[in-house]
Amino acid sequence: MTRPRPLRERAPIVVPGAAIGAVAGGFAGPLASLAQQPPWWTAVTTLALVLPLALSGGGHGLLLASGLLRPGMFAPAAAYWLVAFPLARLLHETITWWVLSGSPGLREPLAGFLAYQALIGTGFAIGFVWLHERLAPHWFLRLAAHNELAAALTAHYVRQAGRPRAHARRADGR
Numbered sequence: 001m002t003r004p005r006p007l008r009e010r011a012p013i014v015v016p017g018a019a020i021g022a023v024a025g026g027f028a029g030p031l032a033s034l035a036q037q038p039p040w041w042t043a044v045t046t047l048a049l050v051l052p053l054a055l056s057g058g059g060h061g062l063l064l065a066s067g068l069l070r071p072g073m074f075a076p077a078a079a080y081w082l083v084a085f086p087l088a089r090l091l092h093e094t095i096t097w098w099v100l101s102g103s104p105g106l107r108e109p110l111a112g113f114l115a116y117q118a119l120i121g122t123g124f125a126i127g128f129v130w131l132h133e134r135l136a137p138h139w140f141l142r143l144a145a146h147n148e149l150a151a152a153l154t155a156h157y158v159r160q161a162g163r164p165r166a167h168a169r170r171a172d173g174r
Helices: 007-026 028-034 039-066 074-101 110-143 148-172
Strands: none
Touching: 007 028, 007 039, 007 074, 007 110, 007 148, 028 039, 039 074, 039 110, 074 110, 110 148
16 A cells, blocks of 8 residues: 555545545534524534535545555544544634624634644544444445455455454464
């Protein structure tokens, strides 16, 4: 996975992360509805969160495709979301406030907002990585026959899945 890959090979790798980000952002709508916000406000807040989280999830896939993130490694993914989630939320808040008030901005100090979102982003990373590790291998397996990168990622997941059993056999002495 060290040689540069053509875009047509890397592009499908972003799909699972982008889908997870979009679905996660989609939860803004039902939450806004539960808070009894008007339908137009619900639509604005949903789109303003779906797009940045889908792009950020796709960015995670691009980092996997480039080899900068390795499947199954939580710490690098958490570091990514420590930055990506606050930026996505900053876009969400800014766009939503802009549409609703007519001028871009935040209703709270930037430093406090970003610090809090970084804390939330770490929790988001746990859920994102958990979902990605369960959904992406199935997607990569579907692509593996005609996509070298997907085949390499699938092989990585297969090796990773075999490790616990091999470790358990050594511990039992078999």
